[in-house]
Amino acid sequence: MYDPTRLAALVAVAEAGSITRAAARLGYTAPALSQQLAKLEREAGAPLLVRHHRGARLTAAGELLAERARRVLDEMDRARHELARLSGLAGGRLRVATFTTVGIHLLPPVLSAFRRAHPDVELTVAEYEPPDGVTAVARGAVDLALTHAYEPAEPASPPPGVVVETLLVEELVLITAPGHALAGGSGRLPVSALAGQPLISSAPAHPPRKGVEGALAEAGATPAVVCESPGYALVCALVSAGIGVAVVPEMVATMSATPLQIRQLEPAAFRRTISVAHRGEESGPAAQSLRALLRSSFGRAGQQGTAARVW
Template identity: 75%
Template structure:
């Protein structure tokens, strides 16, 4: 039987398209993840990945194994979920913290599944813009939180009492008004070097949104000039302003895909501007509701990254 940790590593690479991005998603260093993949290739006796300048892709054998790996990992998640149910989730409570994007687009399906499995658990949901959710978990105000970090950015210290598990890594993409030249027609089918944003009016979320400051600095180095500064971390507002033609913006792919206002969208080259969504909980927490909810998140978020 193959090691589930190594199977999860292979699935992560297949979904992320590169070992580097998969390592970030799983919370590994690149050498550590590469070592897991090498061990899996030795176990199977065949090459599972082909490395190339843009990342990595599966071989034929890798594609076969990934399909089986997904089924195995899903079964294990269901088993963890069922064990949590048998552990006594007939009552109690689960206090959740979330930031706006996850609360609107990712949390509802997971909560629906949780409620279906555990109808007697009392649920509360509160809003915490990152990194405030981490502090709330550490203080015991909430049991679990969804938070995010951006790359590039300065690292955010996490208290030793808290465990932060990456569950979704997504690229940041360019959004424009519909029909704008940068995203219209065949131009939108190729990746855009950030240097092409030089001189474009940029709708910016800096300087009052610390998680975005590293991204904004990278865009500034590429020549993008802030035109409108949004003082609150509201992607809905940013997308509305972009849709109205007031400028362009760089937002998480999920935000662009689920925007309520029409947008033009284009991937950036080389795709190294990213947002990582993580679930945070206390290391010593024995609440079975937390374990069950984390298992549901891993399944739901892992599929949302495709």
């Protein structure tokens, strides 16, 4: 019988691409997570990971076990939600933090399902720009928070007592005005092709994007317009008007209200991870039920690709 904690560790490494990043997301140290994975390999009787200078990748046995593990973990999440529903959750309060993109496009149907299942729970929603929502969970201002992190960036460990679980991983893509020269052609566009282009930048007002902005700068794409708002609606509007080009999450690009053209980049190392932060076993039944709904609705990262397919 496989330990669910170890199965979750394997899935986290599959999603994050390295033990260090997976440990940061799960709230472990890298050595502690490595120990869990070593025990799982002994249980499986086969190597599950190949470590390399850029991180770790799963072996064929690891891929097979990770696929089954996702199903097991999803079923456990559904069971938690159904048990919470059976308990009635009569009364109580659930405080949720979110950021704009998810709050508009992905969270409402999940909260609607929660409301149907638990009509007596008082529900409040507040907007926190990441990583402020994680801090709000740590200090007890909210029960759970939807947050995000960008790659490339230095992995950040959550505050003590806070667990951060991955819900969805999406690529960052290039957006341009319709008919722009960079929008043509097939295949991925090398990041180096952005050199000399007027780039609409979210830095320095958007700290989570600093790693991405730095990598773009190394490729020669220097900001021509600095957009101080962390909201992507304004960035998309400026790009659509031909002011410049931008690199944004695929969900943002596909759901933009203004006309844009989208192109994937090479290398495909620019990503945004959307996660839920909570207080682990200290979370109340309402928070556990909503987490189960989030995982069921968003799906597990790495299972179906990018957010254009809304997991």
